[in-house]
Amino acid sequence: MIIEKPAAAGTLESCDAQVIVEPGNGGVELELDSKVIHQFGRQIRAVILDTLCRLDVTDAKVTVKDMGALDCTIRARVEAAVYRSAGQTDQIPWEKLADEK
Amino acid sequence: MLFLNAQKPSLIKDPYVYRPDSIMLDLEDAVAENQKDAARYSLFHALREIDYRGVERVVRINGLDTPYWREDIRVCVAGGCDSIRIAKTESAGDVIAVEREVEKAEREFGREIGSTLLMAAIESARGVLNVLEICESSERLFGVALSGGDYTKDLQTKISKTGIELAGARQLMVITARAAGVQCFDTVYTDLDDMDGFRAEVEMDKIMGFDGKSLINPRQIAPVHEIYTPTAKEIVFAEKVVREIETKRAQGIGVFTVDGKMIDIAFYDGARKTLAMARAAGVYDGAL
Numbered sequence: 001m002i003i004e005k006p007a008a009a010g011t012l013e014s015c016d017a018q019v020i021v022e023p024g025n026g027g028v029e030l031e032l033d034s035k036v037i038h039q040f041g042r043q044i045r046a047v048i049l050d051t052l053c054r055l056d057v058t059d060a061k062v063t064v065k066d067m068g069a070l071d072c073t074i075r076a077r078v079e080a081a082v083y084r085s086a087g088q089t090d091q092i093p094w095e096k097l098a099d100e101k
Numbered sequence: 102m103l104f105l106n107a108q109k110p111s112l113i114k115d116p117y118v119y120r121p122d123s124i125m126l127d128l129e130d131a132v133a134e135n136q137k138d139a140a141r142y143s144l145f146h147a148l149r150e151i152d153y154r155g156v157e158r159v160v161r162i163n164g165l166d167t168p169y170w171r172e173d174i175r176v177c178v179a180g181g182c183d184s185i186r187i188a189k190t191e192s193a194g195d196v197i198a199v200e201r202e203v204e205k206a207e208r209e210f211g212r213e214i215g216s217t218l219l220m221a222a223i224e225s226a227r228g229v230l231n232v233l234e235i236c237e238s239s240e241r242l243f244g245v246a247l248s249g250g251d252y253t254k255d256l257q258t259k260i261s262k263t264g265i266e267l268a269g270a271r272q273l274m275v276i277t278a279r280a281a282g283v284q285c286f287d288t289v290y291t292d293l294d295d296m297d298g299f300r301a302e303v304e305m306d307k308i309m310g311f312d313g314k315s316l317i318n319p320r321q322i323a324p325v326h327e328i329y330t331p332t333a334k335e336i337v338f339a340e341k342v343v344r345e346i347e348t349k350r351a352q353g354i355g356v357f358t359v360d361g362k363m364i365d366i367a368f369y370d371g372a373r374k375t376l377a378m379a380r381a382a383g384v385y386d387g388a389l
Contacts, residue, residue, distance in 0.1 A: 009139045015111040072146035073110040080139040089138045090172040094179030095210060097142075098149050 001086055003060040009080035010073075017069040019048075019077040021085050024059040028052055034066035047071045051078040054096070102159060102246075102286060103316045106131035108140035113147045116156070119319035120326075123157035128173050129164070129188045137169050141176045148180030159220065161186040165195055171202055177217065178206035184218035184243065189251065191228045193238035196221055200239045220244045220286075224251035229270045236281035244284030246315055247274055252288075260291070262298060264305070275310045284312040293318050303328045330382040331375045339375035342368050343389050 003023050010018040032045055044066055051074070052062065060082075066074065079097060083089070103121040105112045107128050116124050126147070132140045148158060160182045162173035166189070177185050187199050196219060203217050219241045223229055229252070236245060249267055253259055258266045271287065278285035287306045290299045303325050306314055314325055331339070341359050346369050349357050356365045379385035 009142075013109070013111065015114060016109075069110055070114055070151075072150040073114075073143065076142035076146045077139070080142045083142075084138065090175075092141070092172070092176070094145055094176055097145065098179075 007085035010077035017066040019081040020063040021081045022061040029061045031063045107144040117154040125159045127161045145180045157183045164189040174202045179210045190221035193234040196238040222248045224248040225255040232277045246286035247288045249288030287311045287314045289315045331379040339372040342372040
C-alpha cells in the first residue's frame, strides 16, 4: 500500500499505542517510543514491521508511542493508520490481516 | 452481558477475569463517529487473538440507518464473534437485512453458514410494538434486549428509579420472547453508586422472567450471578419435584405434595430449568 498522506490512529491511554504514518523517503523508517522499551522493544518493533510488511508498505515514516499495548492492539493501530492514509474505510481484506500470524 | 467499548484496549484485553457470561463489544454508541474504522481493527484482532476463556463474544453493530453496519458485519464474521447485537431494531425486515449480510460474510470468510447468531436490541416504541415479528424473524435470533435509554427518549420520558416508564415494554417483551421461544434481556442500570437499587432491579428482572441483564461495569456481575444462581434449598426442592413427578406419573398420580406444597406436572419444566441453571452456574453436579 502507498502511504499517500499523513494519518494517525490510537491514543496515549494505558494499554494503547499511538501510530502516525507519513510518506517515506524510499524505505521504512520506524521511530519507537515505549514505556516498556527495555523489556519488549525488540518484540514491539517486530510486530510493527511485520504488520507493515503484510500491508505491503515499503515506503513510510512510522512513529509509534506505545503505552504498554498488547501485540494485537499494536497491529490494529498500525493497520488503522495505514488504511486511513489510503482513505479506505470499507471492504477491508480482513482475512489478509490475520493470515500470517 | 457486559458492555465494553471495542475501541478501548484496556477494556477488551482481559474482561474474562470478572467472569461475565458474555461480553458485548460495542462498535455503536461507545465509539466516537471518527473512530468507527479504528474500532473495527481493534475488534478484529481482539476476536482473533485474545482467549476470552469461554466467555461469549457478542458485538453490537451500528444501526441500519448508518453507513457503518455492513462493514461492521464483515469484521464480526471475519473475526469469528459468537453473535451480533442489532442496534435499534424496529421490524423483522431489519433482522432479515442483517441476516442477509451475515450470510454473505460467512460465505466470504469461509465460516459455517448459520454459525453467527443474532440478537435484537429494542430501542423504540415501534420496536416494542413489533417485538413478536422481530422474535420470529430468523432462526439465528436467540434473543431480544431492551435498551431503556433510547426507548424512554422515544417515549418522551426518562429513566426513573421506579421503573414505571419501562414496565409496559419489559412485560410485553418477556411475554413475547417466551411465546416465540427466544431469550429476553433487560436494559442497563446506569447508577453505579446505587448498588442497592441495582440489586432490587435485578431481583425484579428475575421475577419477571428475564434471562439476564445488560451490564456496564464489572462490579455489577457478581450480584447478577448471585441473584440468578439457584440456592441450595431451591436445588434440593427442584430435585425432589423432578423425582416425585416422574415416580408419581408412573403410578398414575397427577397431583401430590412435596414439602407441603401442591405439585403437578406444570412444575416439571420449571424444576428442570432450576437444575439446568444450577449446573450452568457450577453449583450442581447431580444426576438429574
